[in-house]
Amino acid sequence: MALKTKFTEVFGVEHPIAQGGMQWVGRAELVAAVANAGALGFLTALTQPTPADLANEIAKTRDLTDKPFGVNLTILPSINPPPYDEYRQVIVDAGIKIVETAGSNPAPHLPMFHDNGIKVLHKCTSVRHAVKAQSLGVDGISIDGFECAGHPGEDDIPGLVLIPAAADQIEIPMVASGGFADARGLVAALALGADGINMGSRFMCTAESPIHQNVKEAIVAGTELDTELIFRPLRNTGRVASNAVSREVVQILNDGGQFEDVKDLVAGVRGNKVYETGDLDAGIWWVGTSMGLINDIPTCGELVSRMVTEAEELITERLGGAVVETVSASR
Numbered sequence: 001m002a003l004k005t006k007f008t009e010v011f012g013v014e015h016p017i018a019q020g021g022m023q024w025v026g027r028a029e030l031v032a033a034v035a036n037a038g039a040l041g042f043l044t045a046l047t048q049p050t051p052a053d054l055a056n057e058i059a060k061t062r063d064l065t066d067k068p069f070g071v072n073l074t075i076l077p078s079i080n081p082p083p084y085d086e087y088r089q090v091i092v093d094a095g096i097k098i099v100e101t102a103g104s105n106p107a108p109h110l111p112m113f114h115d116n117g118i119k120v121l122h123k124c125t126s127v128r129h130a131v132k133a134q135s136l137g138v139d140g141i142s143i144d145g146f147e148c149a150g151h152p153g154e155d156d157i158p159g160l161v162l163i164p165a166a167a168d169q170i171e172i173p174m175v176a177s178g179g180f181a182d183a184r185g186l187v188a189a190l191a192l193g194a195d196g197i198n199m200g201s202r203f204m205c206t207a208e209s210p211i212h213q214n215v216k217e218a219i220v221a222g223t224e225l226d227t228e229l230i231f232r233p234l235r236n237t238g239r240v241a242s243n244a245v246s247r248e249v250v251q252i253l254n255d256g257g258q259f260e261d262v263k264d265l266v267a268g269v270r271g272n273k274v275y276e277t278g279d280l281d282a283g284i285w286w287v288g289t290s291m292g293l294i295n296d297i298p299t300c301g302e303l304v305s306r307m308v309t310e311a312e313e314l315i316t317e318r319l320g321g322a323v324v325e326t327v328s329a330s331r
Contacts, residue, residue: 007173007195014038016196019203021072032064033208037304042072051086070098125153140173148178149288167193181293183310201288207299214278224292244281
């Protein structure tokens with residue numbers, strides 16, 4: 001058996017499971033393992049220091065898999081913006097057919113991607129942004145609930161409400177993000193109206209994930225209570241692991257501090273050091289509340305296979321068994 005949805009059909013993957021772009025984590029070894037497992041993996045463009053490095057990482061991924069995979073291009077406001085146009089050109093030149101966009105309006109990038117036969121999955125944190133992206137012509141939506149790692153937006157709407165609210169207005173394929181780590185979440189997302197799920201934290205904690213073993217073991221040991229919401233007073237909320245650095249950032253901003261007062265604490269290079277060295281207090285690192293559902297470090301193949309098998313059992317046995325015929329008592 002297999003789970004066939006609008007997402008698997010339009011994006012050409014076997015299972016309705018995606019591994020979205022994650023800074024410092026979405027590298028060739030993880031993305032290829034996800035692809036080989038029949039799910040959709042995304043390289044993170046801006047993890048690569050230059051567009052040429054991205055071209056090399058795409059080639060490296062192709063050496064490891066012949067299955068479909070995509071590239072995440074996150075467009076965020078910054079003082080010194082990366083050369084987005086050059087990264088986009090590399091994606092096109094490499095013959096990539098799926099792109100995940102996030103951060104800001106995808107409109108400026110759609111003509112070039114669509115002219116080159118590239119399908120665009122756009123990540124949103126609200127129904128209004130999802131509806132807008134659909135109207136612009138993206139090929140799929142990734143709807144991101146408050147449970148997620150990274151930037152959950154400022155509306156604080158969890159998936160249980162956000163997913164069906166979006167499903168009521170979205171006709172193109174939609175995957176649900178935030179809080180997903182096992183078969184129960186996959187089945188719930190499908191029941192709520194999504195066509196699949198996107199997992200970040202769960203794929204971080206796999207054998208092929210290119211981060212330090214200490215971080216993976218911290219995710220296994222952590223609970224759903226072990227994250228912090230940073231930048232709330234700045235209205236740029238980010239969900240990260242609770243550690244000495246993130247707690248200090250929360251305290252400084254709650255006491256009236258500004259971004260200038262915490263920018264050195266939250267520097268991305270410090271976060272990357274966590275993943276490289278395993279020093280859990282070296283900087284801020286991103287993880288979602290689904291940490292409370294993650295109890296092992298499987299291979300991507302084991303994880304995806306287990307999830308799909310258990311999802312099928314849930315649908316056919318537990319839920320199917322809950323439906324019983326009633327015999328009318330009237331004569």
